[in-house]
Amino acid sequence: MKVIKYPQQKDWDSLVQRPHLDVTKLNDTVKKILDDIKSNGDKAVYQYEKKFDGVDLDSLIVSDEEIKEAETLVSNELRDSLVIAHENILKFHQSQLFKGEKIVTSKGVSCWQKSIPIQKVGLYIPGGTAPLFSTVLMLATPAKIAGCEDIILCTPPDKSGKVNPAILVAAKIAGVNKIYKAGGVQAIGAMAYGTETVPKVYKIFGPGNQYVMAAKQQVSLHEVAIDMPAGPSEVCVIADQNCNVEFVAADLLSQAEHGIDSQVILICTDENTLYNIEKKVDSQLQRLPRKNIAQKTLDNSKFVLVHDTNEAIELSNKYAPEHLIISTDDYESLAEKVINAGSVFLGKYACESAGDYASGTNHTLPTHQYALAYNGVNLDSYNRKVTFQHLSKDGVRSIGKAVVCMAENEQLEAHANAMRLRIKDINSSN
Incomplete structure (x- = not known):
């Protein structure tokens, strides 16, 4: 693990980089x-x-x-x-x-959406x-x-x-x-x-x-x-001086054993705690069947010391992790400040393993900083939202002139004519 103490914001871009192949x-x-x-x-x-x-x-x-x-x-x-x-x-x-x-x-004018499943x-x-x-x-x-x-x-x-x-x-x-x-x-x-x-x-x-x-x-x-x-899996853990260092080390290793191109990031607000976590990681690593894989992942990983939890959550939002574990006393207030993450685990008992297997949330999540713009798999992922609209004669009277005006000003005469014909038909029938 590479330990980085109190990095300046101008250096954060390099901190959030992921390992990758050619x-x-x-x-x-x-x-x-x-x-x-x-x-x-x-x-x-x-x-x-x-x-x-x-x-x-x-x-x-x-x-x-x-x-x-x-x-x-x-x-x-x-x-x-x-x-x-x-x-x-x-x-x-x-x-x-x-x-x-x-x-x-x-x-x-009536409008509505219908959720239709993707067939295959x-x-x-x-x-x-x-x-x-x-x-x-x-x-x-x-x-x-x-x-x-x-x-x-x-x-x-x-x-x-x-x-x-x-x-x-x-x-x-x-x-x-x-x-x-x-x-x-x-x-x-x-x-x-x-x-x-x-x-x-x-x-x-x-x-x-x-x-x-x-x-x-x-x-x-x-x-x-x-x-x-998406790409290889990753976790970011935010920890303070009161975290359970055994738990945090276990959380980091549970991600590290995924594969050699995975990444783990620890953001800690206390230097002694950071080094204690590092020691626990080393000792727990020796007992893992997938020790060699986890060790190579740790070579790509970073332990970052910051001043406080506000700076920690700001750096985490910059990193946009697939998994974010907040193991701090103020996890509830930090949760409100999460902007970019795939799935968030709050408090010392919410390990990533719970979400990976049985809590109910989905573990198919954006990685490689795609959490800046993408969410994980959910029910909407399997549906398309199709919009419908119905216009009566009153509907044409309500919005017809506006449609014609806008189409004419975009120089789309066929669009304007489609509505113009309907207006003419309604007027002629009155």
Whole structure:
């Protein structure tokens, strides 16, 4: 960890930078794979599964038999945990249901919005070093609430051609329609373009490494919508002299173990506390199974000493973290000052792990400073708001002249004429 004491605001831009790969080379690699998937469909997917996941597949489809087998391989304790998490995610996202209201804007003019689900959505679930079965619940549950007709899931198989059983059980609990064995860029391409086996979707959701994120951004230019631009995971913890240093160290490490391109930031108002947290991080790190991954993440990470919590929240807003943990005495007042963050955890008992798994909020969040302009996945992510309007004769009388005047002044005569004809028709019938 790099310790930075009392940085001046002019240096904050460098503080909030994230680690990243050479995207030029990355984007070229991704484009070649996507072009191959677009041209050759299933054949290309099979080839890349062999190349990247080291598996010769007979079929891309996860069969009903495989799902039944998975249910026997998952412990009752894990299944019960998945059910509890699903129920909380369900409750929280059901509270976001949209209720449109018809508004009379002028006499004879009615306007309203209708929320319509996206018919076909694709969910990408990473396998890799940590199969994210929790993300299945986070993505599929709101899709089901929204009423999406087809919920397609792609996830990489292991070298024996099997999908992690917890992913399959979570998919069944959350209501996924179809599951396919495909990972990485090839999965994104398959859902974006459609293949002989994998259907084309209208919007793709889900986290992934920088290659997956690059693939999502590339296909979003012409083929399909995506949930958000994002990158490797990250956390910012704000701590004061009264924080629980064991908890804070654990929170930093829980993020650091995600991957070597993740990042953790500590912003602390007390120097002794900062160094105590650093010691706890070192001692807890030694006990982690994913110690090597977490250590590399910590090499990209920063411990920043600031004067007070007001300066801390200002720096956090500049950083715009995916996850923000406020472990201070004044967390309630600081919460009111949060402007840029994906998800916020308040007080010493609200660890990021709660939101990652079972509190009910969604853990698919904007990273890499995209929280400046994007929010995390929610129920609205699976819907489109379509506007409607109805004009009666009174409506034409109310706004007709204004429409004609504005259209004429924008030199759009056809627009003006469309309303002018209606005005003439109404006047002639009187």
